Structure formats: structure tokens, C-alpha cells
Amino acid sequence: MKLIYTHENRFIVSNVQNIVQNAGINVTLKNEYVAGGAGDLSPFDTWLELWVTDDKDYEKASEIIRSINNTDNMHDWFCSQCHEKNSASFEICWQCQHERES
Ligand SMILES: [Zn+2]
Structure with a gap:
């Protein structure tokens, strides 16, 4: 498992998740259920995180994410x-x- 993407805006992370998944890469979300209950956590800890399940897909997934960021901010x-x-x-x-x- 490798962290591939995180952002304070959960909608953007979900969007990236969809795109990466559509490319046939298995991903999983972390911090999915902590929204609104930040408590003592720093804001960064509650950012939605996107992880690739298989490390082998890391390079491919980061390339996809780079291309998203290049063409689409x-x-x-x-x-x-x-x-x-x-x-x-x-x-x-x-x-x-x-x-x-x-
Ligand atoms: Zn037009």
C-alpha cells in the first residue's frame, strides 16, 4: 500500500479516485469517515487519502494523477x-x- 494522493478537498480526492479506478488500478481511501469530527487531530490528519493497494501500480497511478493535474486543475x-x-x-x-x- 502506498499513499498516492491527498487533498483537503474530499471531492477532489474522490474525483481522482474515480479516474485512477477507471484505469484499472485498485485503490482504497483512508480517513473516509472522520469528516466533521476533527477533535484533537490536526487538519492535515483528516484529509482524505488515496492509497494504491498494489505497490506495483504506484508509478502508473502517479502518472495518471500528474496528467490530471497538468490538463485539469x-x-x-x-x-x-x-x-x-x-x-x-x-x-x-x-x-x-x-x-x-x-
Ligand atoms: Zn464555447
């Missing part, structure tokens, strides 16, 4: 052609199909 973006707002997961504008520019 998890922020909404605006189409340069029609100025429509698009979700971070879209590679082309949902309205005019103009390709996303970084």
Missing part, C-alpha cells in the same frame, strides 16, 4: 470563443465545442 474554465462557463472535467466547450485552451 479542477477549476471551471471559460470558453475563449463563446465565453460560456465549463466544468473542469470538460475538454471542449459544452455549448460550442470549441477546444479548451489552457
Whole structure:
């Protein structure tokens, strides 16, 4: 087991989990059930953590995560052609199909 990704935003970690899982890599979450009950824990301890089950998949998984971070910083973006707002997961504008520019 190796820690592959963690972020204070649980939604982002879940999103990364889905993408990595879709690539056929077994992953597991830690700190899944401590939200809201931080208590004496430091904020960092309650970050949702994504672990790869099999160490052999670590390299592949980190490559996937790197590529996510390169092309998709998890922020909404605006189409340069029609100025429509698009979700971070879209590679082309949902309205005019103009390709996303970084
Ligand atoms: Zn557009």
C-alpha cells in the first residue's frame, strides 16, 4: 500500500479516485469517515487519502494523477470563443465545442 494522493478537498480526492479506478488500478481511501469530527487531530490528519493497494501500480497511478493535474486543475474554465462557463472535467466547450485552451 502506498499513499498516492491527498487533498483537503474530499471531492477532489474522490474525483481522482474515480479516474485512477477507471484505469484499472485498485485503490482504497483512508480517513473516509472522520469528516466533521476533527477533535484533537490536526487538519492535515483528516484529509482524505488515496492509497494504491498494489505497490506495483504506484508509478502508473502517479502518472495518471500528474496528467490530471497538468490538463485539469479542477477549476471551471471559460470558453475563449463563446465565453460560456465549463466544468473542469470538460475538454471542449459544452455549448460550442470549441477546444479548451489552457
Ligand atoms: Zn464555447
